[in-house]
Amino acid sequence: MTIPELEKFEVVVNRPDSQKEAPVESKSWFQRSRVLRRLLADKIAMTAVGVITLLIAVAVCADWLAPQDPNKASIADRLKPPSSAHWLGTDELGRDVLSRLIVATRLDLLASFEAVGIALAIGVPLGLLAGYFGGVGDAVTSRVIDALMTLPPLILAVVIIGILGPGLTTAMLAIGILIIPSIYRVVRASTQSTRSELYIESARAAGCGHGRIIFRHVLPAVSAPLLVQASFAASAAIVAEASLSYLGLGARAPQATWGLMLKEAASSLATSSYLLFPPAVMISVTILALSLLGDGLRDAMGRQNKEGGK
Template identity: 60%
Template sequence: MTSVSQAQEVTQAVPPLGGDESAELMDRPPLGGVVLRRLVRKPSAIVSLVVLTVIGLLVVFGLWIAPEDPNAIDLKHKLQRPSADAWLGTDDLGRDILSRVIVATRVDVLAATQAVLIALLVGVALGLVAGYRQGVVDGLVSRVIDALMALPPLILAVVVVGTLGTGLTNAMIAIGIVLVPGIFRLARASTMVAKSELYIEAARASGVPTSRILRRHILPAIVGPLVIQVTFAAAAAIIAEASLTFLGLGAAPPQATWGTMLKDGAQYMGSANYLLIPPALMIMITILSLSKLGDALRDAMGRQSADERGR
């Protein structure tokens, strides 16, 4: 009886909608449509989306687009400068740089996706539980996250890779762990805000299972902030992969990644600096596109939230 009476009190606290208010809510465009319209008004967002779309096409079709085998060695034509035969030149083993850049794009994007997914699965799950339960659970999880954040990200990644072993997969696991604190803190804060909404309180008072509240109500409410965070997390994952690989803790030769290409090209910085330009440009363009898209999404969703509060 207590839970029923609480539900009735919460329900009564919400004023009924009049005809005009109901019509306004029904006619109001969905969040996705509003955000999309605001994005297309920003030139930087459009350029970022176009660039990321091209990168996505390289990920899907890169293996067929590459003009040469990225790992084919041809010592007779090593360290050739860009020409009609090799548009971006060849490296110290005679491998076609254009082909390696294309294939490396696929490898790096998939690797960054793997790291972000790990961070999302762990960070969102812990953030939902800690933000909803609070109390002792929140305190314990937050202390562990604070301990992770006390370490410099690169040092933490090196420690994890040193424990698991070198290799691209282990490097992405390490990067995913490094990204967990940021995802966790955002998910936790967003969950605490969503938990205070009247409809959530009504569901709790009505005896709706916690798992259903988290899955059906709170998780959809925090998707917007998470999407923004994912764009920045993906950019950070790409930088971290290149850094770990450059240190010899990530992908190993002959696998083509932007990090391995930078590492190989650094040996010929004085005599063949053209080896560094393609992977460095790809890293820069991808990170800038993700960052600009994240900024545009944050502005669009922030304005939407402000409009909602104004109403």
């Protein structure tokens, strides 16, 4: 070894501890990235957050915000156009449309959360285990998920509802089962890319068990793409619930959901077309807000990943 090389070697070896590279630690994506700050800077995404927050507030306070009893029928007031007494008019049974629309917001959001919750409760553990351990379990689970994805979604939902009986809870169970494959694939792919990271290897070398590594290190790493997928899944659940309720397979009268209100409005479309617009607008606005939020999260993470690769 030459003298200059020896001097460089001594500088590296004798470097103070404060200047040595710190070990890589597992942190949540909020802590270790700029995703949250980039999301807050996205005006469109923040507008979507505001709309979703408003919808949640309406759902929570539906009983106080509804001006009238949403299920109170009055034949004398049937199919009246919007007025000061009924801001959005009345339906074919004389019920206040605005009151039913407000109550339907709570039922639709709860139904969406229920479907996504079922998908997360099943898809996340399966994706984590399959992506982390691999092997035969991964192969078998992936083939089952692939087979589930080949089935027509609407037909599968109709079969499940036909077996368990119609109703909003049954419809959300069917929708949740249909969402599982998308959740599983996202979690599995993210887990496979995370398990080879340096901090995972360090955790194994330190003697951490598989359970601790999965829940302490892998799960926070997959939470970001999982959150994006969950926002898109929630919008899909809103559409699916409206479709099933319109077909008479979801919510049952006297429940008020946007899909059921569309079905009721269709019977009076020739004489009272105004009944169609309130639930259609609410469905469109909710889906658009959830989709824009998902796009904002995906864009923020995409820019973060590009910066991290530089």
